[in-house]
Amino acid sequence: MAEYKMFEGCLIGNRIPFIEASCRKIFDKLGIATSQAPFSCCPDPTGFANFDNDGWLAIGARNLALAESEGKDIISLCNGCSNTLKLVNHTLKHDNLKKDKINKELSKIGKEYKGTIDVKHFVSVLKGELEKIKNSTVKPLSGLKVACHPGCHYMRPSEVMETDDPMHPIDLKEIVAACGATVVDYGEETLCCGSSVSNAYEDHGMAILKKKMDAVKKAGADCLVVNCPACFQQFDGKQRDLSKKFEEEFKIPIFYISELIALGMGIPADELGTKFHRTRVSDILEKIG
Amino acid sequence: MATDFEFRKQVLDMHMSGVIKYCYQCNRCTDNCPVAEVTDNAYNPRQNILNALLGFKDAIFSAEKIAIWGCTICDTCDEVCPQNIELTEIFKLLKNHSVANGDAPDFYYLQAKTIFENAKAIPSQPAIERRREQLGLPAVAAPDVNELSTLLKNMGIDKKLKGE
Numbered sequence A: 001m002a003e004y005k006m007f008e009g010c011l012i013g014n015r016i017p018f019i020e021a022s023c024r025k026i027f028d029k030l031g032i033a034t035s036q037a038p039f040s041c042c043p044d045p046t047g048f049a050n051f052d053n054d055g056w057l058a059i060g061a062r063n064l065a066l067a068e069s070e071g072k073d074i075i076s077l078c079n080g081c082s083n084t085l086k087l088v089n090h091t092l093k094h095d096n097l098k099k100d101k102i103n104k105e106l107s108k109i110g111k112e113y114k115g116t117i118d119v120k121h122f123v124s125v126l127k128g129e130l131e132k133i134k135n136s137t138v139k140p141l142s143g144l145k146v147a148c149h150p151g152c153h154y155m156r157p158s159e160v161m162e163t164d165d166p167m168h169p170i171d172l173k174e175i176v177a178a179c180g181a182t183v184v185d186y187g188e189e190t191l192c193c194g195s196s197v198s199n200a201y202e203d204h205g206m207a208i209l210k211k212k213m214d215a216v217k218k219a220g221a222d223c224l225v226v227n228c229p230a231c232f233q234q235f236d237g238k239q240r241d242l243s244k245k246f247e248e249e250f251k252i253p254i255f256y257i258s259e260l261i262a263l264g265m266g267i268p269a270d271e272l273g274t275k276f277h278r279t280r281v282s283d284i285l286e287k288i289g
Numbered sequence B: 001m002a003t004d005f006e007f008r009k010q011v012l013d014m015h016m017s018g019v020i021k022y023c024y025q026c027n028r029c030t031d032n033c034p035v036a037e038v039t040d041n042a043y044n045p046r047q048n049i050l051n052a053l054l055g056f057k058d059a060i061f062s063a064e065k066i067a068i069w070g071c072t073i074c075d076t077c078d079e080v081c082p083q084n085i086e087l088t089e090i091f092k093l094l095k096n097h098s099v100a101n102g103d104a105p106d107f108y109y110l111q112a113k114t115i116f117e118n119a120k121a122i123p124s125q126p127a128i129e130r131r132r133e134q135l136g137l138p139a140v141a142a143p144d145v146n147e148l149s150t151l152l153k154n155m156g157i158d159k160k161l162k163g164e
């Protein structure tokens, strides 16, 4: 398999790096090779794109140009980053006027966007390695009931992301099943976590989060699994506030899909930094032994 | 209500596919919008599309902030719209205007400033650098802050930041 440029993103890289740890460990086991590059912020498709679209395109194109200069595809660990990089790539490939405008700006800093590489979300890459995942699972997570949250920007907008079904996603479920765990349907799989509306309207984000967690709880899931650090922070970090606000207990353990795969591969939890989770995961770790 | 034709042209130009598509106000976007649901339609994507396609600039920008900024950008509306309208692309244009007017929620100015100054929305910090080491991770490859801020300055984007 060819080497990818690793785009860990600023949220994982600079705030919750234990997610990168589990990703790197399973990539090693699966033979997915990566190398680093001095990428900037992607930048945030739900933040900076709304600030200035052309600036967002230019920064995104500069990141793509860094990978292009080495002729390597990008592997992203974050829905937001892969959303931005894919949208920028798509827009500039289909809109020559924009491409010329952006390249004029990039040329002043000695860069050029050509449109020669692809961007892959790591879940899409893993989805192509289901057999390998099964074969490397030495401690199947049998009996663990897992609810899945692939997150909006893993598959939407579908014309650009070209990953999973936009309203009935299955990739994450198939990976969970490959680890030997049981997928629990809860009926709100495609509902947003409410993270980005929270940036300006915290209450509305909490109301959406409540709807989501109610469904997960009702379905009797042991844990909720995600593949985006922004979703992770929303679910892992805000359940305590949610409990206070609605005077009802919410404490569903949250895992990154790479952590579940790693546990199934027999990698010890303390090497994964699971102690940095806000939600209590020790019961789950005991359960899967 | 007056139509602003320049604004209307910008809205129509926003479609990536370049084809003008007509909204017939079926309300499927609003019916499936998680924020419309929890706000009792105080945030209403169908209404935004109607105003945008008609070029009703004043109606959009003189309303409460939430009328534009309530969107959580889940891209559900884009998927369910029977006319294949790229709603979130149009909403992005509205938000860009709101930012330029100085009317966006603080978060957006703060994040842009952080990116301008650090080349990352979340800059590196010593405690996390140590944690990366403990986890056996390589240091994050440092971005070229100078090059990124030059790019943004050349495009005049630094002028949109607040407190500059």
Ligand code: SF4
Binding pocket: A009, A010, A011, A012, A040, A041, A042, A043, A044, A045, A078, A079, A080, A081, A084, A229, B121, B122
């Ligand atoms: S999407 Fe979020 S995490 Fe990824 S680089 Fe952008 S701001 Fe950082």
Ligand code: SF4
Binding pocket: A079, A080, A151, A152, A153, A154, A191, A192, A193, A194, A195, A196, A228, A230, A231, B072, B073, B074
């Ligand atoms: S669920 Fe929230 S954080 Fe996750 S992709 Fe959707 S908007 Fe982003």
Ligand code: SF4
Binding pocket: B022, B023, B024, B025, B026, B027, B028, B029, B030, B045, B046, B049, B080, B081, B082, B083, B084, B085, B087
């Ligand atoms: S779903 Fe599409 S056609 Fe229907 S009201 Fe919304 S924008 Fe208009």
Ligand code: SF4
Binding pocket: B029, B032, B033, B034, B035, B036, B045, B070, B071, B072, B073, B074, B075, B076, B077, B078, B087, B088
């Ligand atoms: S993208 Fe925005 S307007 Fe569309 S459904 Fe999601 S929250 Fe509603």
